[in-house]
Amino acid sequence: MALHKGSCHCGKVAYEVETDLEQVIECNCSICSRKGHLLTFVPRVALTVIQGEEHLSTYTFNTHTIRHRFCATCGCAPFGEGRKPTGDAMAAINIRCLEDVDLSHIEVTPVDGRSF
Template sequence: MTLWQGACHCQAVRFEVTAEITHLRVCNCSICHMRGALNIRVPRAALQLLTPWEGLSPYRWGGGTARDYFCPTCGIMPFRRPSDPTAAERAAGVPPFDGWAVNARCLDGFDIGSVPLRAIDGAAI
């Protein structure tokens, strides 16, 4: 596993994440499409915030189970808690995910062209 350093644009929000990045998730839901984030998913314990939680602004949308965390100064979203599966997804066997989606564009020194992209059909949810 690799320890990555990450931050928002203005560096007010700093974090570390332990992950082997094998692909990046490109979601087509309305917010991910507009944001342009390329995410990796990691377990809850893999993300360590190095700045106080009070320095972040949370945003909830849709079903209200996802939480996007933004820097209130520069507006960048370095990571988010993905939404819980819908009833239809649970019925189809989609397990809940208790971790983080980290914006790989916020990782220091990570080459986003070094791994493949995986399309996620979030718009269908």
């Protein structure tokens, strides 16, 4: 596990997340495909918002179980929050918002979220 720093585009929202980036997915659901997210999932306790919680807005759709978080100023969506089927709190981290991550070295697994 490594500690990664991330932020929205304007920098008002900054966070740290502990993850190994071992499993990164590219989902084809309506929101992920439109926004171009590459996601890794972590326990919610592995994500710490360092600054800008007050600048985060929330969007939900469909079953309203995932809270898609985005900066109200720049619109960048660095992470989402939800629960696993077991009830455990989790976070979906958009790795495109992490600093110093070379995407060319990340193995991405496609996921058919459109069918769920």
